[in-house]
Amino acid sequence: MAAHPDTYPALLLIGDGLGDRAVPELGGKTPTEAANTPTLDRLAAECESGLMDPIGAGIRGGSDTGHLAILGYDPYKYYPGRGPFEALGIGMDVQRGDLAFRCNFSTVDENLTVLDRRAGRINEGTTELAAALNGLQIEDVTCFFKESIAHRAALVMRGPGLGQHVSDVDPHGEGVQVWEAHSTVEGDEASAKTARILNQFVRKSYELLNDLPVNQARREQGLPPANIALPRGIGVSPDLPNFNAKWGVKSACIVEVGLVKGLGNYLGMDVIDVEGSTAGLDTDTEAIGNAVIEALKDHDFILCNVKGPDIAGHDSNAQGKVQIIEKIDRMIQQILDATDGKLILMFSGDHSTPVTYGDHTGEPCPILFWGPTVRRDNVTTFGETAASSGGVGRIRGLDVVPILTSYMGVQEKFGA
Amino acid sequence: MAAHPDTYPALLLIGDGLGDRAVPELGGKTPTEAANTPTLDRLAAECESGLMDPIGAGIRGGSDTGHLAILGYDPYKYYPGRGPFEALGIGMDVQRGDLAFRCNFSTVDENLTVLDRRAGRINEGTTELAAALNGLQIEDVTCFFKESIAHRAALVMRGPGLGQHVSDVDPHGEGVQVWEAHSTVEGDEASAKTARILNQFVRKSYELLNDLPVNQARREQGLPPANIALPRGIGVSPDLPNFNAKWGVKSACIVEVGLVKGLGNYLGMDVIDVEGSTAGLDTDTEAIGNAVIEALKDHDFILCNVKGPDIAGHDSNAQGKVQIIEKIDRMIQQILDATDGKLILMFSGDHSTPVTYGDHTGEPCPILFWGPTVRRDNVTTFGETAASSGGVGRIRGLDVVPILTSYMGVQEKFGA
Numbered sequence: 001m002a003a004h005p006d007t008y009p010a011l012l013l014i015g016d017g018l019g020d021r022a023v024p025e026l027g028g029k030t031p032t033e034a035a036n037t038p039t040l041d042r043l044a045a046e047c048e049s050g051l052m053d054p055i056g057a058g059i060r061g062g063s064d065t066g067h068l069a070i071l072g073y074d075p076y077k078y079y080p081g082r083g084p085f086e087a088l089g090i091g092m093d094v095q096r097g098d099l100a101f102r103c104n105f106s107t108v109d110e111n112l113t114v115l116d117r118r119a120g121r122i123n124e125g126t127t128e129l130a131a132a133l134n135g136l137q138i139e140d141v142t143c144f145f146k147e148s149i150a151h152r153a154a155l156v157m158r159g160p161g162l163g164q165h166v167s168d169v170d171p172h173g174e175g176v177q178v179w180e181a182h183s184t185v186e187g188d189e190a191s192a193k194t195a196r197i198l199n200q201f202v203r204k205s206y207e208l209l210n211d212l213p214v215n216q217a218r219r220e221q222g223l224p225p226a227n228i229a230l231p232r233g234i235g236v237s238p239d240l241p242n243f244n245a246k247w248g249v250k251s252a253c254i255v256e257v258g259l260v261k262g263l264g265n266y267l268g269m270d271v272i273d274v275e276g277s278t279a280g281l282d283t284d285t286e287a288i289g290n291a292v293i294e295a296l297k298d299h300d301f302i303l304c305n306v307k308g309p310d311i312a313g314h315d316s317n318a319q320g321k322v323q324i325i326e327k328i329d330r331m332i333q334q335i336l337d338a339t340d341g342k343l344i345l346m347f348s349g350d351h352s353t354p355v356t357y358g359d360h361t362g363e364p365c366p367i368l369f370w371g372p373t374v375r376r377d378n379v380t381t382f383g384e385t386a387a388s389s390g391g392v393g394r395i396r397g398l399d400v401v402p403i404l405t406s407y408m409g410v411q412e413k414f415g416a
Numbered sequence: 417m418a419a420h421p422d423t424y425p426a427l428l429l430i431g432d433g434l435g436d437r438a439v440p441e442l443g444g445k446t447p448t449e450a451a452n453t454p455t456l457d458r459l460a461a462e463c464e465s466g467l468m469d470p471i472g473a474g475i476r477g478g479s480d481t482g483h484l485a486i487l488g489y490d491p492y493k494y495y496p497g498r499g500p501f502e503a504l505g506i507g508m509d510v511q512r513g514d515l516a517f518r519c520n521f522s523t524v525d526e527n528l529t530v531l532d533r534r535a536g537r538i539n540e541g542t543t544e545l546a547a548a549l550n551g552l553q554i555e556d557v558t559c560f561f562k563e564s565i566a567h568r569a570a571l572v573m574r575g576p577g578l579g580q581h582v583s584d585v586d587p588h589g590e591g592v593q594v595w596e597a598h599s600t601v602e603g604d605e606a607s608a609k610t611a612r613i614l615n616q617f618v619r620k621s622y623e624l625l626n627d628l629p630v631n632q633a634r635r636e637q638g639l640p641p642a643n644i645a646l647p648r649g650i651g652v653s654p655d656l657p658n659f660n661a662k663w664g665v666k667s668a669c670i671v672e673v674g675l676v677k678g679l680g681n682y683l684g685m686d687v688i689d690v691e692g693s694t695a696g697l698d699t700d701t702e703a704i705g706n707a708v709i710e711a712l713k714d715h716d717f718i719l720c721n722v723k724g725p726d727i728a729g730h731d732s733n734a735q736g737k738v739q740i741i742e743k744i745d746r747m748i749q750q751i752l753d754a755t756d757g758k759l760i761l762m763f764s765g766d767h768s769t770p771v772t773y774g775d776h777t778g779e780p781c782p783i784l785f786w787g788p789t790v791r792r793d794n795v796t797t798f799g800e801t802a803a804s805s806g807g808v809g810r811i812r813g814l815d816v817v818p819i820l821t822s823y824m825g826v827q828e829k830f831g832a
Contacts, residue, residue, distance in 0.1 A: 048804070081773045116483045117558050246654070285736070367546030373773070373781055374437075374442070375437060375438070375800060375801075376438055376800075377801055377805070378804070386746075389799075389805050391804030391805070392804075393467060393809055394809070394810065399472070401474070402472065402473060402475050402778055403473055403778065404474070405474070406474045406476055406778030407778075411474075411778060412476070412808025413477070414471065414475060414481050415477050415478025415480045415482065415491065416478040416479065416480055
């Protein structure tokens, strides 16, 4: 008589930018190794760990490409550039076929020479600025525009015959004039049209923003005016299969990164916002943990992302990275206590952001699988070095959901 | 001056469904770890082991897809559905382009409502039943039909213009009427023809079987009549390159699973039957070992499969799985003794069938390579946990024959 197979829900938990290198300030340990993580260490001892290349060995990925791969979508096939995810992440309506860009509010002079690419990291009044640009009609194309955090914003172009192969308008430096976009593919009329619309949009944004009350007030306060919108990171919204249908689960997404939130939305996951989630080192991981516990009541697959490790990595803040990892460790214990350990947990990163480097690198992240059905290995602590001899070996991001759904007991058999 | 390389024959030995999880009844060990396997432990200590994902990390495979991959044929490219292998496995003539189905003898009432999908697991008289259906001509299509074990059988359709995209007739449940097949691709005339033939075949099978003496006798004994044949698992016979030509070997196939036997046949391996091989826990592994020893006299590549570990896994029979693994261990020693160790041995599984789960799962199988030319590592026993830190690392099924043929000394160089 065959055992009736139990099924378990899964928590795919990402410490953003988790992976790291040996940090002299931490005595040559990585932040994960230096952190006091009794829960992660116990879980590593009980089950299996290894190394995971989100995209491929040595590939420096982003949060978008990394999460795409870990959720089972090959980014080489599906990644559309950052724009669409950025727009989705701030709640814009993005439809299949739309072009989307991320944007900066910047400061230019009357010759459109860039004086400050981030408009003094403007923090207030961007809603009014965005409203002045939103809905702009250029030829037969409608431009939707929305502010994000600080100087950031997104632009969605909707209209017929738009191509995606256009050069940048953002000169990515200061003291340089805004560039004219042009099609990068000869004879590509659709991209030529996009370039034409884009150049008009940039010029009109200067005309519409320069004298707005927000900017007059900024000038009076000695602050640089946010008097132009500079789009970049063009992408056409991709044809991504629905996550729940693809994997046979009911999923929720509790994440701190706008563009991953956008991805979750696009994939048909239930996106859950958490009060107290700041995407910073001060984030309320207990509140995030409670949201996960609550979501597990009516979902069997949760994607959760804590942004802090990446923030600390970018800021070369070793102690900060150690501390946020310790907070995540306590959050995991909180979730295990509330669920009586009846779930499959995967913990890893979406890329490495070493504090010694201050940006994303291509090294793999330590990965842990834990749960009632999970295999054992000889590893006894959690961290890059220990994981490198673990039973998981070295896998890729695309392997993660198949491994999880097998441990969950919900994967269809291939063959007989 | 390079040594003149010796060449060695290889034994690719599969314990069907070998991989497992921690089993509480075995003190948290896997059956492979709990089993007393002095030979496998010695071989692991002398050479190298690791983990092998037959198809890919986390993928729940079958014996058909698993063996295809391990023999070097990517199942995502070559897997045709189960029908063709099933038919080949019971000795039917399957030609390229034929459509093949696996079938159940089932019990239906006069409205073709399914009363018992397995006709009371009928065990006798199926030869007479199959003979009544074999050779049936429907339009310009010939239907070949043969019984397999118990209520199982296979159907091969041969004729022009048959498509493979048809829906099921088997309702996969009881108290439900047999379904009408239809083409699943709009405008696909070939599949519409297959559906038409299939529906006629099913109805005719009821007309031909219902009153046969076998079924009259069953009714008199109070047993459900096997009065319909329900095909499923349609597949078009695939274009698989010959194994010997592909790898430069002369191969034999000594396996206990019908569909793997079918695969061996189709690949051009010499299929050798063994008296006493039962595909159960009571199988005569000594007889199988002797057949391997005999086959090694005029073949340099033997595929051998012992079905028992999978049977025990499906039955959640931990002790049974331990015991069949111990029998395999003794069989390996028997083969090594007879060949003076002059061969390359690979031992692994075609998928995991954990006794705690009772069905196939996606975890990798422990894999062992041993022989005079094989590398060494630090592993000293055979089993999932020990293998997870072995020198082989984590490989895929498609890697196995290249590794073997290199150790055998028969692989062509790629490059100069």
